[in-house]
Amino acid sequence: MKNSNEQAWDLLTTDEQAALNLSIKMGKSTWESGEILGKAHYKYLEIKSRGEHFFKVFSEYFEKHSTLIEPELRKVLHPDFIYLLESTIIKRKSIKETLEGNYESMLLIETSRNRLIEKQLNILREIKTPNADDLILIINEFDRCNNFRILPRHIQEPSFFKRRNKSRDLKQLKLVSSLPSFIIDTLHINFSYKGKDAVFLPILDNREKRGFVILKVKPTRVDDLSRLSFSIYESEEEALSTIKLVKEYISSKSKTCKIGQRFWPQYRVKLKAAINWGQVNNIIPQRGIMLDAFNDLDLLQVKKIELKKKKEAGKDISKEEKFWLKS
Numbered sequence: 001m002k003n004s005n006e007q008a009w010d011l012l013t014t015d016e017q018a019a020l021n022l023s024i025k026m027g028k029s030t031w032e033s034g035e036i037l038g039k040a041h042y043k044y045l046e047i048k049s050r051g052e053h054f055f056k057v058f059s060e061y062f063e064k065h066s067t068l069i070e071p072e073l074r075k076v077l078h079p080d081f082i083y084l085l086e087s088t089i090i091k092r093k094s095i096k097e098t099l100e101g102n103y104e105s106m107l108l109i110e111t112s113r114n115r116l117i118e119k120q121l122n123i124l125r126e127i128k129t130p131n132a133d134d135l136i137l138i139i140n141e142f143d144r145c146n147n148f149r150i151l152p153r154h155i156q157e158p159s160f161f162k163r164r165n166k167s168r169d170l171k172q173l174k175l176v177s178s179l180p181s182f183i184i185d186t187l188h189i190n191f192s193y194k195g196k197d198a199v200f201l202p203i204l205d206n207r208e209k210r211g212f213v214i215l216k217v218k219p220t221r222v223d224d225l226s227r228l229s230f231s232i233y234e235s236e237e238e239a240l241s242t243i244k245l246v247k248e249y250i251s252s253k254s255k256t257c258k259i260g261q262r263f264w265p266q267y268r269v270k271l272k273a274a275i276n277w278g279q280v281n282n283i284i285p286q287r288g289i290m291l292d293a294f295n296d297l298d299l300l301q302v303k304k305i306e307l308k309k310k311k312e313a314g315k316d317i318s319k320e321e322k323f324w325l326k327s
Contacts, residue, residue, distance in 0.1 A: 001066075004060070004061075004063040008056075008062060011058055011089070011092065012054060012055060012092075013051075015039075015051075016047055016051030016054065017051065018037060019048040022037070023048060030045060030048065033048070046147075049160070050145055050146070050147070050160070053160065054142075057138070057141055058138070064134065065131065065134065068085060068089060068090055068135075069082055069085065069086070073127075073131060078106070078116060078119075080116060081116055081120040083098075083105075083107070084113075084150065088146075088150050089150075094148060117152060118155065124136050139151070140157055143156060144157045144158065144160050145159075157281060158281050168281075169267065171229070172229065173249075173250075175229055176231070176243070176246060177203075177204045177250050179203055181205075184205050187203070191215060191224075191225065192215060192217075193217055193218040195216075197218075197219060198218065199216075199218075199219050199222060199232050199234055199275065200214050200215065200216060200233045200234075200235070200236050200239035201215040201225060201230055201232055201233075202214050202233070202239040202240065203215065204243065204246065204250065212243045214236055214239050214240060217232060222275065222279075226279040226280050230280075231271055231274035231277065232275055232276050234275050238273055245267060246267070
């Protein structure tokens, strides 16, 4: 029987295996490896990162489980769902390849496939065993890291790769910056709260003198606003700094690449500071064996932006801060 590392290695695509071999065994640089594989540099970096991440999380998964789906779970899961997981995750076949020849399968029509997936995931959640929980985690981790998605769009977590999350982040930006007046008024009527334990919803409103409003919301209404994809903040100061950042960006006359490079890392950090970020983005609370290779990159970029502003203002920069500027 193969050990967990061998099982994880077999699961990788030939490109992912080649990328790891070129990097680890042959010591090639990312640029050299990309040229050898005939891949654009950004594409090669994705392949390498995906290969490294899949090798790690699946090695750990197979240390606990001899197979992707334990026998006890096979007894309660639909055969079409089992086939989908084994085809896409273990054999790394595309959805199109998975469907070839299965013309009577529930997987064939997208709406039917999505219903099946949701129903099966709910079954796994109701079982509430370590094996079921681990399978849910690895399915979601595969979906967010793979080069194609297998889960329905509305239950997908953000992609492992920042580049692929741009549309999700842009949707959040548009939500708080372009709400019609009657919608803002409706939010005031339905969610405004004057209690001391309030949390805060920041939105742009050009009718206001400042150009925005910080709506005080009752904590028990956070779930309702999360379903509408609004980001909620614990402190008014955090909500204020977020909406000021948005207002400055939206108001800029020319959105050059330089302006965007300064704005987006700061905005993503602000989004993650929201108390309901996990709910808005379908994040599963348990993430014991899961890692995000780019988790701190936005924070590093924000640190650099803040220090550059300090330097431009003529303020003293410590040795420690100079280190961050060089990082």
